[in-house]
Each structure stands twice: as C-alpha cells, then as structure tokens.
Amino acid sequence: xxxxxxxxxxxxxxxxxxxxxxxxxRWGVRAGRAACGLALWxxxxxxxxxxxxxxxxxxxxxxxxxxxxxxxxxxxxxxxxGVRMADIRLTNPGPSPIAFTLRxxxxxxxxxxxxxxxxxxxxxxxxxxxxxxxxxxxxAGHGQEVALRLRQPPKNAPTALTIEQxxxxxxxxxxxxxxxGVRYQLNLFPDHAYYLRQSWLGQTTTxxxxxxxxxxxxxxxxTLRLIGDTELPILLAMSAPNRLRKLxxxxxxxxxxxxxxxxxxxxxxPFKLRGLLRGLYQVDGGxxxxxxxxxxxxxxLLPNSEQHTLQLxxxxxxxxxxxxxxxxxxGEVSAGAVLRVIEYDGLWPAESxxxxxxxxxxxxxxxxxxxxENQRLGASTxxxxxxxxxxxxxxxxxxxxxxxxxxxxxxxxxxSFTQTATxxxxxxxxxxxxxxxxxxxxxxxxxAIEGQSLHLFNAEGRQLARFEAVYLR
Numbered sequence: 001x002x003x004x005x006x007x008x009x010x011x012x013x014x015x016x017x018x019x020x021x022x023x024x025x026r027w028g029v030r031a032g033r034a035a036c037g038l039a040l041w042x043x044x045x046x047x048x049x050x051x052x053x054x055x056x057x058x059x060x061x062x063x064x065x066x067x068x069x070x071x072x073x074x075x076x077x078x079x080x081x082g083v084r085m086a087d088i089r090l091t092n093p094g095p096s097p098i099a100f101t102l103r104x105x106x107x108x109x110x111x112x113x114x115x116x117x118x119x120x121x122x123x124x125x126x127x128x129x130x131x132x133x134x135x136x137x138x139x140a141g142h143g144q145e146v147a148l149r150l151r152q153p154p155k156n157a158p159t160a161l162t163i164e165q166x167x168x169x170x171x172x173x174x175x176x177x178x179x180x181g182v183r184y185q186l187n188l189f190p191d192h193a194y195y196l197r198q199s200w201l202g203q204t205t206t207x208x209x210x211x212x213x214x215x216x217x218x219x220x221x222x223t224l225r226l227i228g229d230t231e232l233p234i235l236l237a238m239s240a241p242n243r244l245r246k247l248x249x250x251x252x253x254x255x256x257x258x259x260x261x262x263x264x265x266x267x268x269x270p271f272k273l274r275g276l277l278r279g280l281y282q283v284d285g286g287x288x289x290x291x292x293x294x295x296x297x298x299x300x301l302l303p304n305s306e307q308h309t310l311q312l313x314x315x316x317x318x319x320x321x322x323x324x325x326x327x328x329x330x331g332e333v334s335a336g337a338v339l340r341v342i343e344y345d346g347l348w349p350a351e352s353x354x355x356x357x358x359x360x361x362x363x364x365x366x367x368x369x370x371x372x373e374n375q376r377l378g379a380s381t382x383x384x385x386x387x388x389x390x391x392x393x394x395x396x397x398x399x400x401x402x403x404x405x406x407x408x409x410x411x412x413x414x415x416s417f418t419q420t421a422t423x424x425x426x427x428x429x430x431x432x433x434x435x436x437x438x439x440x441x442x443x444x445x446x447x448a449i450e451g452q453s454l455h456l457f458n459a460e461g462r463q464l465a466r467f468e469a470v471y472l473r
C-alpha cells in the first residue's frame with residue numbers, strides 16, 4: 001500500500017467519536033502457540049465456541065408464511081442499547097415449538113456483565129411475534145438453556161421502520177470531539193448491505209475512512225443499526241421519513257445543539273469503496289469472484305496483475321472446482337459489483353468468514369513483517385523479522401538480524417512503542433530493514449487488524465508497516 005494523499009481512502013473500523021488518526025481494527029485472527037526471539041514464548045488464545053439451546057413457542061394457532069424468519073439474538077444488556085454478541089436466523093422455521101441452537105464465542109463473555117436471549121418472528125419486514133420477556137443467560141447463575149415465549153405485538157404498535165426506494169444515500173456533517181466535524185455519506189442497498197464513508201473536515205492530511213457491513217431495522221427500538229466490524233453497532237433513529245439522527249452508544253439521543261442528522265439526497269450517490277477487504281474467493285467459469293464477509297456482497301474481479309497473483313495462489317492450493325477460500329486484499333469496489341484488487345494480501349484455507357468477525361486481541365500473536373511502507377518483503381533465508389506484543393507490555397521479536405526488546409503501550413485505539421533496543425550483531429544483509437523497522441515503530445501512533453494482517457500507522461494515517469499472523473506448531 002502506498003502513502004495515501006488527502007484524496008485516498010483507508011478502510012478500517014474507526015470510532016466515529018475519536019479525532020483523526022485513531023484507527024480501530026476489528027477483523028481478528030486465531031492462533032495456536034508462538035515462539036519468539038530471546039527464547040520467550042506466549043500462549044496464543046483460541047476462540048472457545050459454545051452453544052445456547054432452547055425453544056421458542058407461541059400460543060396462537062397461526063401457520064407462518066413461507067418467508068417467515070425466526071431471529072434469536074444473544075445480547076449484552078450491561079448498556080442501555082444492548083450489544084449483539086451472536087444471532088441466528090431460521091427461515092421457514094415451522095410450527096411452534098421451534099427448537100434452535102445459538103452459537104457464540106465464550107471468550108467474549110464477561111462474567112461481570114448481564115446477557116439475555118430474545119427472539120422475534122418476521123414475515124419480510126413485518127413483525128409477527130416478539131418475546132414476552134428476554135431470558136437471562138450465562139452469568140449471575142443463569143445457564144445455557146432457555147424457553148422463549150413469544151406473543152403478537154400490540155395492534156397499536158408501530159410497524160417496522162422501512163426506507164423506501166433503495167438504494168438510498170444519506171449525507172450530513174456531524175459534530176466531532178476534537179475536530180471541526182465529520183462528513184458522513186451512508187449508502188444503503190436493497191440487499192441490506194451498507195457503505196459508509198467518513199471524512200474529517202479541516203484535515204488535509206487525514207484520509208477518509210470507508211466501512212461496510214449490514215444494516216437492519218429494529219422495530220422494537222425504532223432504530224437503524226449498522227452492523228460492521230466495530231465493537232458496537234452504529235445506531236441511527238429515523239427522525240423523519242428522509243432524515244436519520246445519530247444516537248450515542250447506548251441508544252440515547254446526543255446532547256441538544258449538536259448537529260447529528262443525515263439528510264437523504266434526492267438521488268442515489270454511489271462512491272468507490274476502497275479498503276482492506278476480507279471474503280471468500282473462488283474461480284467460477286474462469287472468472288474470479290469475491291464474496292465479502294461482512295456485507296455478503298458478491299463482486300467479480302477486474303483483471304490486473306494483483307488479481308493474477310491471487311488467481312495463481314488459488315490455483316496452487318489445488319482445491320475442488322469452484323471451491324471458495326478465505327482471502328484478504330486491499331481493493332476498490334465500483335458500480336456494477338466490480339472489485340479491483342489493489343494489493344493481494346493472502347489466502348487462508350483454514351479460516352472462514354465466521355472465524356474473524358469478533359474483535360481479537362493485539363497481544364500474544366506472532367506477527368511476521370511483510371511490508372515496510374512501500375517495500376514488500378520477500379521470504380527470509382534466516383531469522384524472519386517479527387514482533388510479539390506480550391500481555392505484560394513487553395515487546396519481543398527479531399529484525400531479521402538482531403533480537404528486539406522493548407515496551408508497548410495501548411491506550412484505547414492508540415499504540416506506541418518505547419524503550420526499543422536490539423542486540424548488536426553485524427549482518428551481511430537486513431540492516432536496512434532493521435533501521436526502517438525501528439523508524440516505523442518510533443513513528444507508530446495507531447493500529448488496525450484486518451483479516452490476518454496487522455497494520456501500523458503514523459499520526460497522518462499513513463501505513464508504516466504490515467505484519468501477518470503466523471501459525472506455529
């Protein structure tokens with residue numbers, strides 16, 4: 001990835017309440033055990049899958065329509081708005097009682113938090129049944145089995161919110177803590193995908209940030225939820241048929257006087273979404289196809305040298321015809337569902353879209369250096385350059401020549417390296433990489449994890465280095 005100018009766009013999960021230069025990465029990686037330089041080692045956590053089982057019942061003798069869908073949701077209700085931890089959707093679920101199994105990541109459960117399971121049945125966008133009361137689970141003595149009783153919503157209850165005539169564009173300049181404002185452009189698509197571009201006003205060096213994911217209307221809370229790779233969904237209330245008002249993280253209205261509204265434009269305004277993308281790649285009839293993990297959108301690949309590199313790597317795996325494999329790449333999506341691969345990142349046969357959607361830790365991962373600014377690193381004949389950011393705050397690794405030690409500090413989305421030092425071996429090769437790596441570590445202010453890659457950025461949002469998670473056995 002080259003150095004972005006003011007017109008370029010980086011793609012990352014960014015906290016919209018943070019000032020420019022603050023990036024948050026939310027596509028994580030799983031790893032086993034990793035060894036690092038200086039004979040140090042760390043145990044790398046593996047997500048612990050677990051299940052909640054139960055039945056959803058309703059008294060009414062009603063035959064559900066073929067397009068009916070049961071949605072079961074696990075929520076963290078420690079905050080007012082609730083944080084969705086997991087969900088499952090069963091299409092045409094059959095008559096009552098309806099059995100379900102809801103899979104969740106046990107590593108994401110905080111024993112001090114409160115969790116509930118709720119459900120609803122919809123026919124298209126129309127709400128048919130809702131839970132009489134959410135069922136507490138997992139903490140405070142509650143288990144992993146639930147019995148959900150559903151009822152029809154009151155006849156005077158508001159119908160599910162709808163946005164007519166999709167696709168639609170909403171735009172507005174919203175307030176920002178510590179900056180002149182953030183220009184939002186939100187594009188909503190009929191398939192429930194969304195693209196969001198945020199541009200920081202008054203900043204000539206900070207690139208725009210693109211996000212994508214899925215949108216849904218919550219008829220119980222009368223809000224639009226943008227579910228992407230951020231820790232919490234972005235919440236918007238429909239304040240008028242053509243206006244959306246941004247809510248805070250708990251689902252409450254922001255302080256009066258602040259500008260927090262997006263206005264629908266008279267015409268749909270597409271833009272080229274650009275960023276680090278993660279999805280399932282396959283070759284179908286000789287054509288490369290990419291199905292993005294978060295949005296579910298399917299794009300055909302524009303032929304170029306990076307796409308050719310991706311296709312060769314796919315062919316080398318010798319998969320069954322048409323078999324999909326998880327891929328990551330920097331790319332640009334244009335109208336007509338066409339993806340231009342800017343830089344191929346990697347294929348991950350052991351991974352799936354579900355593996356990395358939950359936030360993962362930065363620490364205790366073996367990160368192999370793959371790029372320094374504009375220089376892509378090739379295979380190493382000796383000790384490969386790498387870092388391990390240990391939970392204790394210690395930094396360990398190798399420059400490819402010398403061992404690295406130091407400290408690292410993360411404050412929210414900010415990241416800095418201090419007290420870095422190396423052994424003093426003189427090597428025939430690799431000293432230029434060592435020097436550039438140390439300069440990059442000194443200039444690092446923010447980070448992002450996308451797929452299997454860790455990206456380090458400076459205060460202007462320029463990528464300094466990229467690392468790849470390595471599985472060691």
